[in-house]
Amino acid sequence: MTEKIYNGILIFAEQKNNAIHRVSYELLGKGKELSGKIGCSLNAVILGPEEINAPELICRGADKVYHIADSTAFNKPDELIYAENIVSLIKSIKPEICLFGATTFGRSLAPRVAASLETGLTADCTDLKTDDDMKLIQIRPAFSENILAHIKSDTYPQMATVRYKEFEEAKRDSDRTGEIIKIQPVKMNNDLIEILEEISNDGINIQDAKVVVAAGVSVKSAEDLSMIKELAVLLGGEVGASRALVETGIISKDHQVGYSGNRVKPAVYIACGISGAPQHLAGMKEAGVIIAINNDPSAPIFNIADYSIIGDMYKIIPEIISAIRNNNLAI
Numbered sequence: 001m002t003e004k005i006y007n008g009i010l011i012f013a014e015q016k017n018n019a020i021h022r023v024s025y026e027l028l029g030k031g032k033e034l035s036g037k038i039g040c041s042l043n044a045v046i047l048g049p050e051e052i053n054a055p056e057l058i059c060r061g062a063d064k065v066y067h068i069a070d071s072t073a074f075n076k077p078d079e080l081i082y083a084e085n086i087v088s089l090i091k092s093i094k095p096e097i098c099l100f101g102a103t104t105f106g107r108s109l110a111p112r113v114a115a116s117l118e119t120g121l122t123a124d125c126t127d128l129k130t131d132d133d134m135k136l137i138q139i140r141p142a143f144s145e146n147i148l149a150h151i152k153s154d155t156y157p158q159m160a161t162v163r164y165k166e167f168e169e170a171k172r173d174s175d176r177t178g179e180i181i182k183i184q185p186v187k188m189n190n191d192l193i194e195i196l197e198e199i200s201n202d203g204i205n206i207q208d209a210k211v212v213v214a215a216g217v218s219v220k221s222a223e224d225l226s227m228i229k230e231l232a233v234l235l236g237g238e239v240g241a242s243r244a245l246v247e248t249g250i251i252s253k254d255h256q257v258g259y260s261g262n263r264v265k266p267a268v269y270i271a272c273g274i275s276g277a278p279q280h281l282a283g284m285k286e287a288g289v290i291i292a293i294n295n296d297p298s299a300p301i302f303n304i305a306d307y308s309i310i311g312d313m314y315k316i317i318p319e320i321i322s323a324i325r326n327n328n329l330a331i
Contacts, residue, residue, distance in 0.1 A: 006156040009035050010095035012086065013046040013057055013065075014105060016077070020046070020056060022169060022208075023101030027162060028061045029170035030128055031099060038134045040096065045089055047074040047082060047185075058178035060170040065180045066093070073188035076195050077105045083112040084187040090117060095157050097136050099128075102161040110161045120153040122160045136160070141259075141282065164207055165265045204238065204254045211237025212266045214257055214284070217244035218273025218294075218313060225250060227317050228272060234324050240264065242280050258283040272313045276301030293317070 009031045013024040028044065035042040044062040046054055047070075054067045068074075068085050090098065090113070100110040102124045114121035122138035126148075129137040136158040142149040153159070206212060213232040219225055225239075232239045240257040241250075257264055259282040269287035274280060276292070276299055284290070285304055292305035293313045302308045309316055 006094045006096040008041040008043055008093070008095045009038075009097040009099070010090065010093070010157070011042070011044040011057075011062070012098070012100045012106070012109075013044045014101055014103060015046060015048050015052060015074075018048060018052050020053065021101060021103060023103060023106075023162070023164040024057070025060050025169040026164070026167040027099045027101060028057065030162070030167045031097075032061045032170060034097065034128060034130060034136070037130050038096075043093075043095070045086060047085060049074075054180050056172075058180070059172050059174055059176055061173075061176070063178050065178065066183055067180055068183045068185055070185050070188055073185055076198070078190050078193060078195070079105070079109045079112050080190045080192065081185075081187055082109055083116060085185050086113050087116045088186045089183065090157060098157045098159045100159075100161045102163045106161050110159060114159050117157065117159075119155040119157055119159055122151045122153070125160045125162045126166050128160065128162065146278070163263055165263055206238045206240055206255060206257070206262050207264055209238035209264065209266050211235045211268045211270075212240040212257070212264055212284070212287070213237055213270045213272065214240030214242065214274060215245055215251070215272050216242040216274035217248065219245060219250060222250045224314075227314075227321065231270070231317055231321055231324075234321060235268070235270075237266070237268070240269075240284075242274050242277070271301050271305070272317060274301055275299045276303070 011027045011031050014021040031042045041063045042061060043064040044057045045066040047068045049071045050069050054065045057065045066089055100106040110121055122140055125138050125140045127139040131137055135152055138151045138160045140149055213228055215228045229239055239255055241255040243256055243258050245251055246253050246256045258280040261283055263283045265286050267288040269284050270291045272293050290305045291307045292301040293309045293316050295312050297310050
């Protein structure tokens with residue numbers, strides 16, 4: 001098949017419990033920019049029950065929404081069921097570009113789709129552009145974000161996953177019109193996998209937090225983490241952690257900030273006992289204000305901090321908590 005038969009941009013709109021993940025709106029925002037340059041349509045695919053809010057994707061910029069509808073098949077994040085249905089759609093409509101959010105689910109789903117289509121995939125992109133031939137240039141960090149790799153696929157569709165919080169969300173226009181196309185699933189069950197239980201993350205939503213108080217390996221025990229949690233609660237924020245702390249088992253991976261964890265852009269990021277390894281900095285360096293607490297004056301975290309506090313966090317954090325409580329301070 002020649003490349004001329006491929007046309008349009010397709011966004012995968014991820015949903016969970018009928019709520020559309022906000023990375024979908026970010027992809028639509030960037031997709032609108034790309035479709036304007038290429039001169040093609042911008043479409044979305046969503047898999048979920050009949051009542052899911054597919055029209056919201058029209059309001060956010062999609063020209064067509066392909067709604068693969070089933071009341072139960074897509075309740076669980078089963079990549080094999082999702083992949084088979086998405087691959088069937090892609091083979092039918094032949095988009096030239098397919099974009100997925102680099103969420104936990106998207107990072108697992110997109111490679112399966114790409115492998116089935118025998119096409120390339122660039123993971124964890126931070127930007128997308130087009131060249132003079134209107135081919136997609138996929139930009140992603142490499143070597144601990146010391147360089148930016150520019151990648152162009154020779155195969156179609158051109159596929160990429162894009163990090164959450166990288167682009168602005170598409171503005172909502174309730175007057176936009178578009179077409180919602182209902183599609184019957186081609187696969188609704190997977191006999192190879194049985195989901196026994198879905199473990200809750202206790203409402204952790206670190207990527208959307210306005211304040212993140214993050215702890216490093218300097219935290220000696222799970223009990224010591226209580227002061228980090230207390231400070232986060234006082235500031236209306238969430239608890240973050242370095243990979244080293246997660247690997248000790250003191251805190252779950254849901255809290256991990258960094259290249260292999262969550263990428264966050266809070267208004268305020270407080271790094272407590274975090275040295276500032278490149279892997280961690282990659283996930284938080286774009287925070288509005290960075291406050292670093294560390295007893296090592298040569299810690300790399302101080303190179304990007306707006307405010308640096310050199311000292312023992314076991315003494316400094318309780319003092320901060322006391323000051324906030326006594327003076328009714330808040331961020």
